[in-house]
Amino acid sequence: MDIINIKELKKDYPLGDTIVPALRGVDLTVAQGDFMSIIGPSGSGKTTLLNIIGCIDPATSGSVQVGGREITDLTDRQITEIRLNKIGFIFQTFNLIPVLDVLENIEFPLLLMKRSPAEARKRAEQLVEEVGLKDYAVHRPSELSGGQRQRVAIARALVTKPDIVLADEPTANLDSVTGASILELMKKMNELENTTFIFSTHDANVLKYACRIVKIKDGLIEKEPVAA
Amino acid sequence: MKLIATIAWRNILRHKGKSLVIGIILFTGAFLMTLGNGVISGMARGIEKNIIEGFMGDIALISTAQKSDNILLNLMGASIEPINTYKKIKPVLAAQPFIKSFLPVGKNLSMVLDERSDTPGFAYLIGVDFAEYRKMFPDNFTVIEGSYPAPGERALLFPDFARGEFYRYYNVWFVPEGGGAVKANLSKEALADADHLILSSSAVLLGMSSGINTTNDIRFPVRGVIKYRALNQIFGHFCLVDIEAYRDCLGYFTAADMAAQVPKEEKKLLGLEGGDLDSMFGEEAMVVADYKKAPKKIAAEKAVPSDTEDGTYNVVFIRLVPGAGYDAALEKLNRDLAAAGTGVKAVPWNKASGPIGGMAVIIKGALFVFVMLLFSVAIIIIVNTLSMAAMERASEIGMMRAIGAHKTFIAGMFLGETAILSAAFGGGGIIAGVIAVRVIPLLRITTANDMLQILYGGNYFNPLLSVTGILLTVLQLALVTVIAAVYPMRVATGITPLDAISRD
Structure with missing residues (x-):
């Protein structure tokens, strides 16, 4: 069962007179209980993607369904309720x-x-x-x-x-040993509570924990590499 | 709610410096506001005591022909229109359940003539029945020299303040008949010339009243020198004289005139059965004038007739029963007086007292503006401090929003912080203010300045605070809290989870 269903997701940021595209049309589905990693270089759009899934940042266009509910046209109160009831956040x-x-x-x-x-x-x-x-x-x-x-x-x-836990580079500010222990803990909780984990990273060492890896570059998802 | 209170309280402790700054502002504001309200209340009470209880009552009746309602300290001593209908007025007043007491008086300006000076002085005269005056205003002055006149005695009570003024300009020091200068009561100037004082125990007064060309100069024996309990520099311009002598002085009809000149059997001859005084100025006026002239001197020399109410007055002072509805009383009184054809109108004390009532309103207004200004400054400082605090805590607030806190929670948290600070420091300020209001009267801080006496609410600084006054202060503080929290709340609720992440 898909817990997240994204189609043609685009996100633009205005920068003065110019528009900077962060996501150029992302299609992505995430199944319940996935332990998924989004990887990519800085500025590739992985944080933007996580923020939109986490109802923190609105999409410019496209469709994002979380738990079967379209989140792109909700009020602030409704979005807050989704964040409270459906999503967990782990910040950097x-x-x-x-x-x-x-x-x-x-x-x-x-x-x-x-x-x-x-x-x-x-x-x-x-x-x-x-x-x-x-x-x-x-x-x-x-x-x-x-x-x-x-x-x-x-x-x-x-x-x-929650249905989903989003973690934006959760190990970025930790030493490697502590980082590994955190990822092990997340993995353990994933298995224990059957919670979907999506975390972004550009640390190759953490990839071995992911069941699924999604690579993003220049605002587009590349072909998924083979999971570890 | 408990969660909001917990976070708010701990945030206050976490930011002790800022909290203390806001707290001190709130404490000071609440303290000054409480004290200010106390001063305003004390002033209102003081004005009531000094003017209403001590000088002119709650309501004054004046002639409908009177142009200005101000009959106390009018410009250049403009004359007060006579009232010749007291006999009609009295039953109307007596029938009102809300009236506690009333007193008809004469009030006008007089020249004070002295053979030793080319320039006349001036004094306000209040013509009264001394016995009735004492009943109406039992403790508004003390006789510091001489004695209180006997009932019906022709006499003058000279105010201590006016005596000092006369000495300053005319070098005459008034003393009661049979008395000498009392050193303790001499003014600074008189004390300097103590050995060469020109003493006088009588004053020649010449009534001044527009429209009457027959005022008389009458020598009044000074029976006593008085000092008003409060506002002596204002009330001290008013000499008290017996009503009959006052009427003589002003050229009004005295009661003696009325009793002597129009006996019943002669009314018929004069065609005055209806008591129409105006008709005396008709064709028969010459007869009346001739008739009047002879008995008048006799009347002046013999004892005042028992019924002084027949003659002319200028004002009737009225005291209301405590708790009587003021506006309703005023309205009913005017209605009934008009219906009885009395030719008088009832005016409130603050209008009748002219500049004094107005001054009280101005001082009250200024004090209120000062307190509001203080709170406006407090609001601005609190708003700035809290807004800065909101921006500094953007990460924390944004994270709270990210994990599901609604805007109302964030707003509640900020309001909670301000409310706790208000309750703790503002509440402390109110308590300190209440204590100050209770302690200050015990210090008996006095002033000789009349304007300050109005502010002081009496001879000494006497702020007063009722439960309503305290509740009003609490309400004002609550209002300040809410106003001060509105903008920071808007700033805080405007912080998005993305703002928090962006800052990171």
């Missing part, structure tokens, strides 16, 4: 809420969904254990290492049991 810079501790950061999306505090706390405790940060549950982000913060981000992305 670990973006956590600085004033909340680890558990509070993880349960934050559940509280936005109006889940009961007890239920949210229970789920957060489960995930903090799964990402191996039980001993750091009440620490603030500033008290954690980069790798630990990214683990918190992964737990937070998974806490709502």
Whole structure:
């Protein structure tokens, strides 16, 4: 079953008087439970593609269906609801809420969904254990290492049991050992929760974790290489 | 809600410096606003006490022929039209349940003549029945020299302030009959000439009233020297004289005139059965004038007749029952007075008191503008600080939006932060303001300046704060909080997840 279905997706950015095309007509389908990597050089359009799938950036034209729902013509409120209920994000810079501790950061999306505090706390405790940060549950982000913060981000992305987790270069700011452990964790969660993971990278070392690799260049998807 | 409050509170603690700046502004604003409201309330109360309770009541009745409603301190002492219908007015006033008391008085300007000076002085006269005046305004002045006149006595009570002014310009120091200069009461100038003071225990007053050419110069014995409890520099221009002597002085019909000149049996002869005074100026006027001339001197020399209400007045001061609806009372009074054909109208005290009432309004307005200005500045500073904070936190806000926070959540977070700061610091400012309002009267800060006395709400600085006043301050603070949070909220809710990523 396809969780993402993209057709003829184009994205242009105005730059002064000129228009810079970031995506020139992308067609892509992603199946439920995929652990997919989007690779390509800087400026190829991989972040743009992830942002559009994640309902963060609107498409210029084309069709993007997430979980069977067209997302290109939704209101801000509807789009926010999709981001909250269907998608999890892992950012390159670990973006956590600085004033909340680890558990509070993880349960934050559940509280936005109006889940009961007890239920949210229970789920957060489960995930903090799964990402191996039980001993750091009440620490603030500033008290954690980069790798630990990214683990918190992964737990937070998974806490709502989203259909898709999008990760934009999740290991870019980590050393290779920590990066590998993060990818292993993502892979583990992919298998554990059957969540679709799409992550962008230009680090060849991380490709071995991907079940599927999509290569993008100059805003167009190239022929998919053989999965590892 | 708890989540918003938690994040807002922790953000305040995280940005202690900015929070403190905003907090201090809110504290100062709330403190000054509370104190300002206290001063305004105290001033309103002070004006009420000083002018309404101490000088002219809530409402003044004046002749419908009177052009200006201002009858207290009118330009160049313009004369106040006479009222000859008090006998008709009295039952109308007595029938009103909302009227507590009323007092008819004469009020006009007089020249003060002195044989030792070529230039006349001037003084406002208030002609009263002394006994009734004391009932209406029991504690508005103290007699500092001499004594209070006996009922019906022809006498003059000279204000301490006017005495000082007279000495300054005419070198005559008025003292009560049989008394001498009291050193403690001498003005600075008089004290300098203490050994050569020219003392006078009587004053010759010549009434001044437009339209009447028959005013008289009358020598009044100074019975006492008085000092007004408050606003002495304003009220201190008003000499109190007995009403009959006042009428004599102004050339009005005295009660004695009325009693003596128109006995019943002669009314028939004069054709005055209807009590129409105007008819006295008809063909029979010559007869009346002749008749009037002889008994008048007798009347002036003997005791004042028992019913002084027959003569002419200029104003009737009215006190309302506490809690009476002011506008409704004024409206009903005017209606009933017109229906009774009294030829008078009721005007509110603030119009009747002219510049004093107006000054109070101006001071109140200025204070209000000052407080609002202060809060406008506070709003601008808070808006700037919070807006900058919103932009600095673009990554955090954008990330929150990316993971599913609605704009309302972000707006709530900012409003929450401002509300917590307002509640903590603004609330502290209000409490400090309330304490200040309670403590200041205990310090008994006094002033001799009359304008400051209006502001002070009495002889000493006496701000006053009611529960309504406190609630009003809380409401104003809430308004400031909301206004100050609106723009930063817009800035914050305008931050998109893409902004956060772009910044990274």
